[in-house]
Amino acid sequence: MKAMSTTKFSLTAVAIGTLVMAFAHWFQVDYLFFASYTILQFIVLATAWNILGGYCGYVNFGSAAFFALGAYSSVALIKFDAEIDDWFSESVATVLHHIFPLPIPVLILFGAFVSGIVGFGMGYLTLRLRGSFFAIATLAMAVVLQTLIVNWDFVGGSRGAYIIRPDSLEFAGIEINYIEYLFALMLLLAVIALTTARVIERSQLGFGFATIRDDELAAEACGVPTLRLKLIATTLSGAFMGMAGAPFPYYIGYLQPASAFGLEYAVNSIAMPMIGGTTSWVGPLVGAILLGSAQQYATVTISSAVNLLIVGLMLVAFVIIAPNGLIGLVKERLRRKQS
Amino acid sequence: MDISFDLLINAIVAGLLLGGFYAAVTAGVSISFGMLDIVNIAHPGFVILGSYIAYFININYGLDPIVVSILMLPIFFALGALVYQVYYLSFERRGQESLRGLAFFFGLLFVTEVMLILVFGVDYRYVEASYIGPSMHLGMIDLPLRMLVPCLAALGLFAAIQLFITRTFTGRAIMAVSQDQLALQLMAADPIRIKRIAFGISLATAAVAGALLIIIQPVEPSVGREYIGRVFAICVLGGLGSMPGTLIAALLLGVVESLTATFYGPSWAPAVAFGFLLLTLAFRPAGLLGR
Numbered sequence: 025m026k027a028m029s030t031t032k033f034s035l036t037a038v039a040i041g042t043l044v045m046a047f048a049h050w051f052q053v054d055y056l057f058f059a060s061y062t063i064l065q066f067i068v069l070a071t072a073w074n075i076l077g078g079y080c081g082y083v084n085f086g087s088a089a090f091f092a093l094g095a096y097s098s099v100a101l102i103k104f105d106a107e108i109d110d111w112f113s114e115s116v117a118t119v120l121h122h123i124f125p126l127p128i129p130v131l132i133l134f135g136a137f138v139s140g141i142v143g144f145g146m147g148y149l150t151l152r153l154r155g156s157f158f159a160i161a162t163l164a165m166a167v168v169l170q171t172l173i174v175n176w177d178f179v180g181g182s183r184g185a186y187i188i189r190p191d192s193l194e195f196a197g198i199e200i201n202y203i204e205y206l207f208a209l210m211l212l213l214a215v216i217a218l219t220t221a222r223v224i225e226r227s228q229l230g231f232g233f234a235t236i237r238d239d240e241l242a243a244e245a246c247g248v249p250t251l252r253l254k255l256i257a258t259t260l261s262g263a264f265m266g267m268a269g270a271p272f273p274y275y276i277g278y279l280q281p282a283s284a285f286g287l288e289y290a291v292n293s294i295a296m297p298m299i300g301g302t303t304s305w306v307g308p309l310v311g312a313i314l315l316g317s318a319q320q321y322a323t324v325t326i327s328s329a330v331n332l333l334i335v336g337l338m339l340v341a342f343v344i345i346a347p348n349g350l351i352g353l354v355k356e357r358l359r360r361k362q363s
Numbered sequence: 364m365d366i367s368f369d370l371l372i373n374a375i376v377a378g379l380l381l382g383g384f385y386a387a388v389t390a391g392v393s394i395s396f397g398m399l400d401i402v403n404i405a406h407p408g409f410v411i412l413g414s415y416i417a418y419f420i421n422i423n424y425g426l427d428p429i430v431v432s433i434l435m436l437p438i439f440f441a442l443g444a445l446v447y448q449v450y451y452l453s454f455e456r457r458g459q460e461s462l463r464g465l466a467f468f469f470g471l472l473f474v475t476e477v478m479l480i481l482v483f484g485v486d487y488r489y490v491e492a493s494y495i496g497p498s499m500h501l502g503m504i505d506l507p508l509r510m511l512v513p514c515l516a517a518l519g520l521f522a523a524i525q526l527f528i529t530r531t532f533t534g535r536a537i538m539a540v541s542q543d544q545l546a547l548q549l550m551a552a553d554p555i556r557i558k559r560i561a562f563g564i565s566l567a568t569a570a571v572a573g574a575l576l577i578i579i580q581p582v583e584p585s586v587g588r589e590y591i592g593r594v595f596a597i598c599v600l601g602g603l604g605s606m607p608g609t610l611i612a613a614l615l616l617g618v619v620e621s622l623t624a625t626f627y628g629p630s631w632a633p634a635v636a637f638g639f640l641l642l643t644l645a646f647r648p649a650g651l652l653g654r
Binding site: 038043054077081083085148149153155156157159161163164166167168171174175237268271287291294295298302329330332333335336337339340344 | 395402404422449453454457461462463465466469470471473474475476478480523585587588589592595596599628630631633634635637638640641644645648
């Protein structure tokens, strides 16, 4: 099978996305949008994690922190909008009222910026040392960022923040259901994330990442700028996680630190690529769709604690039994058939 | 701010007591991460497991939590040996410890936490013992027994490990395996067996640390996460694998955290460990007493 060009790939992805959208719209069930939004969000998170974890071999345990940073930067901007009249003189306030409230795409970019910067900083401080230091630092960072948010009253502190989601949105004269709008945005983000991952995989950057994963010392000796590549990976990965988090306050309606920093984001964004397969963009996609829909189903039918337990057990089982994930299993099957 | 001398001294003493306890929690990680190079981020999860076992037996049979933890030592040792065996066969032998090994331990941490939630729920649990409640007074210094007893027990545990490592054959073999595995093999000692024992000991300390934790504070399943940052910060600051360094770093962190909690508010205390960790990694990655 010949590899598709990037343009063709992204067009196909957009086409599939539009189909999914039309399908969901046709059914007119809001729950379908709510459930698939979560799955799409996990596709973005898993793909973002995989850019650093799967391609470079550096484990990030702080996905929840990057996600929450995206979500809370949105909350901060929304709260800022509410305070404009108190904080600024009338003339400045009128100007600001033209800009605010910011549309969600801008919030997404801002979230990406904040999380990307934090990713860069974390990487710069810890990536020059042994790989495990970075993993530990991300784990610790999640706790500290949560401490900061809990103590920051402006974004609600430990009480949380209410974000009022409008019912609908006027776009080019057409009225769109707001949850459909959020869904469409997340769909677009998923397409962008997958395309980026696929482009990286086939580019010089991706080959550089692979050398780091296979043998960093040898790569360094051959003149691969390992630190710079690792920093690119952490920044990109962090930025995508921030993007996934930015629309979250509008989706959930009430954001509190415990839900934004929820362990399910950290564990899922590791488990999904690991179960799907970490070497290509297909792995996180497959893992996110399978685990994501299974969890949606289990949350409704059993309980959310049990479904998290299943994810954890599957993660442990897969890393022991199938180190290359489902994709690896399928490939091995095909190879055996051929020979 | 008006800092009274009285408050300052008491904060420092409380910090030292807390630091002694931190040393007990970190001892296991100092062995697994510092000496064996196994990034066991699930260690705090096992500590919490130890807490719940102490709680369960204390409430149902009225046994002292520290006694329970000593009875639990062989079981935790066996559990540790088992975990290491799985880790060795699945990851270390194949050279995949960096990515999959980490994910494995993360999965273990997560599974332990969720199982505890399913069995015990998310309520805070506590134990009952005669030394919880009363305080000793030395002049203007308050010594609450619920802090003093765990601190002394922790120091006892720490001394036992230090003696074991420096004085016995197996202990020295553990030090050797952390320095040169091949050389140890040439001395006709099986490095895998030594590592299995070492990891067993490392997990056995979690039983004691868990019992001490639930004496100091009420415990719920997710408390363990707060200790990940602390434990690794202490371990790195102490100079990986150096037991005296670990003790000094633990006392230091305890005092700084206690001062922060006293003068800025307890909700800021968890951030201290992370600051420690980042500063150490940025300026002195070898740690205080590192080689």
